[in-house]
Amino acid sequence: MNVQNDGRPGHFVGDAGAGDSGVRAAEAALTTATALFLDVDGTLLDIAERPSAVSLPNLLLNVLQRVDRKLGGAVALVSGRPIDDLDRIFSPLRLRASGVHGAEIRLDPADEPHPSPSAQALPEALTDLLAESLRAFPGVLIEQKTYSLAVHYRATPQAGPQIRGILERLVAGEPESGIEIFDAHCAFELRTPAFDKGWAVATFLEHEPFSGRVPIFVGDDTTDEAGFAAVAAHGGRAYSVGRWRPGAQGVFADPTAVRAWLTAFANRRAD
Incomplete structure (x- = not known):
């Protein structure tokens, strides 16, 4: 796993001269008391030339399913993609999710997505x-x-x-x-700026199984920074991917590092 040491621009843990405190901190932060929020493109999945061309790495579905089970369902995908598209990519796995940067949300995997109260459809x-x-x-x-x-x-x-x-x-x-x-x-x-990923995170944290847990948000893009702020407001932690972004306490080198982090947690014995 390759995680930056302290949340500021600089080297990644695992590079020459860097200790492993960042790796330990990231591993220790993810516990069975966590509420986990994950961006998709550039975070869980490698960015593709076109949105329709993303590929799902081997075993990722199994890892996500095991992480979701260990966290009692307190895992949500928080993406710029519509929720229907997320379901297509991760089929047959359905997770709690927010799509289109907070414009739509699904609080239970069995439910249909519904729009944010402030979401406005753009003119066709x-x-x-x-x-x-x-x-x-x-x-x-x-x-x-x-x-x-x-x-x-x-x-x-x-x-x-x-x-x-x-x-x-x-x-x-x-x-x-x-x-x-x-x-x-x-x-x-x-x-419109009337909705964002921060609204989605705050909404999840008002509902079971997320409420009362310590939130972690992992994302790679400018639009994820609203999610970073939301978890900080609830005493949580944020990690960016690829480069440091404001509000991040650590940086994963790439989606491969994020997947390794999740796999390590899925394989970890009970906390």
């Missing part, structure tokens, strides 16, 4: 307007998620600044919509 015409505005950029993918639109430019990363400029002009032309632009990994997310 916006997708067509974006497609027309961005047709000069081959490889750009527009992902429609009802409450948000994601513009993926991983195929043409050098065009990121130009694409953002186009999006800024579009948003400025629709001030009454309340839409803002949020940065992600080679992507821009268009949505």
